[in-house]
Amino acid sequence: MRTTKMSVLLQRRMTLFMKAALFVCFVQVFLGATLAQPAADEVTALPGLSGPLSSKQYSGYLQASGTIKLHYWFVESQGNPVDDPVLLWLNGGPSCSSIMGYLTELGPYWVNSDGKTLSANDFSWTKVASVIFLESPAGVGYSYAGSPDYTTNDDKTAENNLLALLDFFKKFPNLVKNDFYISGESYAGIYIPTLAVKIMEQKANINFKGFAIGNGALDIHLLVETSYQYAYYHGIIGDRLWKQLQLSCCKDGSCQYIGSTNPACVDAQKEAQYFLKHIGLNPYDVTGDCKGSYSSEMNSFSMLNFLGSWKSTSGPPGLHSAFLPCIDTTQGDAYMNIPEVRTALHIPSSLTLKWTSCNPALAANYTNQYTSMHSQFTTLLPNYRALIYNGDADDVCNFLGDQKFAASLNQTELGERRPWMYEGQVAGFVKEYKQLTFMTVKNAGHMVPMNTPGPALQMITNFLKAQPQ
Template sequence: MWHSALLFLTLVFGVQCAPKEDEITDLPGLNYAVNFKHYSGYLEGWRGKQLHYWFVESSRNPSEDPVVLWMNGGPGCSSMDGLLTELGPYLISADGTLKKNDFSWNTVTNVIFLEAPACVGFSYDPHDNCTTSDDEVSLSNYMALQDFFRKFPEFKKNDFYITGESYGGIYVPTLAVRILQDEDNANIPLKGFAVGNGLSSYKLNDNSIVFFGYYHGLYGDNLWSSLVHHCCENDRANSDSCNFATPTNPICIKGVAIAMDIVYNEGLNMYNLYGKCLHSSNSGKMKRYFTDVGHLFRSQPKQKELFEKFKHRLMSLKSSDPPCTDSRDMQNYLNNPEVRASIHIPGHVQEWEICSDRVYAGYQRQYENMVEQYKYLTSHVPGLVYNGDVDMACNFLGDEWFVEQLGLKAVERRRMWHDGDQVAGFVKRFDNLDLVTIRGAGHMVPQDKPSAALKMITSFIFKKKY
């Protein structure tokens, strides 16, 4: 008899198995009532690695809305940045309070913010091993996802999407492929993936930023003419004829180094060309050079020489901020003992920093591009590649070239899309892959253009017109 009653209650109210010990019941700085549940705790990855997650349920219909995984990049940077400054339901203020984000992605989806790999943010390795690789990260993240659905089995029936930005261009596709190719994938219902301002190809990213720099007025005709003459076949400047990424001509190498220095190392905001360059209290020129800049022009002799010379000094630098950013508000908030207690961070876990130099210095990059991953994924699930069009870390042109060179059938020609009565950017749709730009946004699209970002992700997930 009681089995029938239990079945009835399950059908009527659903299965509520969320871990009570991870539920956030009193979040410091939150001065308004929220209409959703939120959780913070740990998921177990490969070899016992403990990956910190922060899960916010949808404020609309959590039992039916999709579940979205969000990952920031680096490699080695924290997804708390995504939570507290980009697409989360509450945004950090300088006074330590949390203000409501009307354009949070949890207005239409459930969102998991995962700090990965171990040693990033509040994530840790019990053996204090912070070295890792692309494949190990995807494996550990996959195991953490399986752990998430063990903790929250009620969400296994919801559609699931993987999203991320920057080095998420590697994290997202490699994780998605691993899920789809594993016959024992714990029935994770992967329905699609989205990559924002992602690193999809080192070569195309390097080649395209030189074009981007010239056509945005960052260097003059003398430098550009020299680059075209010494780096491009037959003095023709196009994506096929120019090799700025792996040049051999000494004059080309010198010219590319000058262009690279102007773009990344002279005070411009590499994440938003037209944004201010913020400076945290301990940031320095060398530090800026080896955060996200470190994945650019890696074949350049100057870059190789500097990285080998200075990588051992990374951990001695006090600021973990990427170039032209200031994470002190987040750092002060997340390291507040009351906040740590409210989000269930054990006392032995390190203080929170936005990026981990230990992870970055010991990270093994295994892929030059994501061509094979995208070809596999687009034959199984839909994808979205989106770019803020004034980002210089992973610029829109390189990702556009990457998508165009996949050879997918175009199903909708390039056109404007709108957010309200304003042009939000451009969209071109291919067979199972959408290519979208967001006008006036930089590297962190949901931060720069929150309304357009929400419309974009809603259009992709719910198959609405952009």
Template sequence: MMMMSTAQAATILLAFSATFFVARSAIPEHLVSSLPGFDKPLPSGQYSGYLPVDTAPASKHYRFLHYWFSESLNDPKTDPIVLWLTGGPGCSSMAGYFLELGPILTNASTSDVQLLANPYTWCQNASVIFLESPAGVGFSYSTNKNDYNTNDTRTAEDNYQFLLNFFEAYPEYAKNDFYIAGESYAGIYVPTLADVINKAGTPSNGLAPINLKGFLVGNGCVGNKVGGCGVSPQSIPIAIKFLFGHGIMSEKLYDQLLEACGPSLNKTATTACSKLIHSYMNLTNGINVYNIYEPCIPSGDDIFWTTSNQMVGYTECGSPGGLLTYMNEAEVREAIHVKSEAELGKWEFCASFNYTGNTDSLLDVYPHLIEKYRILIYSGDVDACVPYIGSEEWTSSLGYKVKEEWRPWMLDDQIAGYVTEYDANGFTFATIKGAGHQAPLYKPPQSLAMFARFIANVDL
């Protein structure tokens, strides 16, 4: 990898361009010409609409995914293309656009929705596709209601079919470097999609193979029976170690847990251990699990902006009120070319449908992906939902030789987090200091710096 100084990196990563670009889209009807409530020219070319993902004849398509494509503010002709997937499962990537890394942000107020340009958008040096997946999430839908019973395998296959159709519709981008990114349950979505791409070879539509260069996953799951997500046997020990390390439980209780549950905290089925686990769980009542140092603010309060227009954060006990209001305004839905509320129902932040997580573990998949792609696993270090400890443990468990051991990485002469790099095609684990579950929301400058260095193949 290339190396550059912190000052040089900061200059490259945080430069903000307001230049407006017009794409050479094959779907001109998907062009978003303006957004209600945003009284400035859109910062770059914006495209929103539906693409089919089933393999039925064109006249009989029934499964359609909504995407929002935001062109790079720098040079969309040559800059990388990034697919962003929000997790859940079943949560909308419109949250990624409007609350985290898109070029335009909204606040959480339900009474006075505001739209503001995002100075830390990941679109500074990349064009980003925000995909609502699977069908049933956000504005994505199917005319076959059985499709709302889905799983990880179907999601990966549909996301791959979406990409084939996207690059067929936007062929001018097919040769650009391509990356996948996502957070939370997208820790399943992202690598399973990369695995499908890796195995697929040349697409049947005659285009070149998808030019995947790598992917990055934030505070992500690695399976439903391993790591810090789902019902894995490691999830409780990981949570206990995280909470103790962040001052949420006393040393006395932690010592009692070690004695009752074993040194590895894995004897959770015993009566003594189970009783103490209930004691530690009671300590977390009222804690925002997505960022343990953020307040739990009642629903409806304006929690995204301080007086200096810096994001504060979405809490588990609040709601994305402003986004919920905005996405359900009739003129907004018309502007972004999605179905009306009468046709589709209300847009929801997270969908209620029957989703089966059928990926027990990706630990045997990752070595094949590491051989071919550059991969960054990152964690906001104050997230109790998917604690960094679990991600650090599973990345280390793959057994690769360490190239650089847990060193600080810097932004503006300040420690932005810590990084461990392995001697395996640049495979890297990094933390973002002070960030919660959605790192770009809680620490926008640091998250942008990390992302931009990754796609530029520059060390953190």
């Protein structure tokens, strides 16, 4: 009897011991996850915002190669940050800041017209994911190289972005397990696939699942060819010029605009580019207004500059022309240069540079290495899911060019092209392949989340959850 009582007592003590041990383990895991986050980088408040932050935010620097430091701004998901996916957002340019994406597109707050205050974005992508806004390459925004002879190109940018990502997950080891996606727009059509290939080839300790590219620079030849086609069928250029382009640049249904040696083709493109430049049309949103107020630094900057930088010396010089971007960036520029904002984001006082949305000087010295992302997509699609989406009012990285690019990948089709819906209305059209989805977004320009935030949030939510659009 005594033996039985001792056995029961011992069993109870063992049970209590096990519960205590489990509790200690739970506390250690909880504290580990909490303490893993870099306290020095936490953003506790934002100037111009009335009320507390909607979720935790962090801002600081990530180590890339050598002396290069890339500035990041990380926003935890407003849903379930422990399990929700982590999304890297990259704006394009090359040389434009991803913080434009935060302040005017998909961040939790939009900067107001006064350049001093913020308003909540009810359609922020942080509703469904934790988002990293990375200022890349060095020389963009508050990122810096630390070397006076710094130059960069597509491959160097991809390598530095990977190093910065690895450093991010060192700062946030609790997020290594989370699904990870890369997203962005415009020249991020180059940044994203080149980075994704490096993640795959180097077998980085990142739970990489896929990528989404909006109005991407995916194939320069297709974009230039369809840009003229888009302009003609939207009533921007007339019959005479369109026929001249067709007769002098095209043969048997195939057109050569980039690197053409036919003087008539070069002249026709010069005329088309001069026309597009001087009529005051907004090429990023042909249905929208050309904003009369813009940063003086942006006056000589254009997506068309990078299109032209890929051409051979015999190509149309009109593609090199400065182009009024028709995008008002003054509010974001003003907000990011407020001293209290710099302090809140932990920008060192020793860094005296002025923040601008885009850096034309960096763009002018940036080396474009790729004319197409076909090879990268072919490498990636067997292993990762991809979304290509285009606002249908953008002529710069237009939907026709990216639609042709998607079709050229020869992926298994899952159905016919069809409309997709948002709140009972047609929001665009979708073509689904086995590992790839191509979508147009109605009434959106180059910056889809800015023009149509509701449909954009629905689109990215469905993509992250691998649900039909």
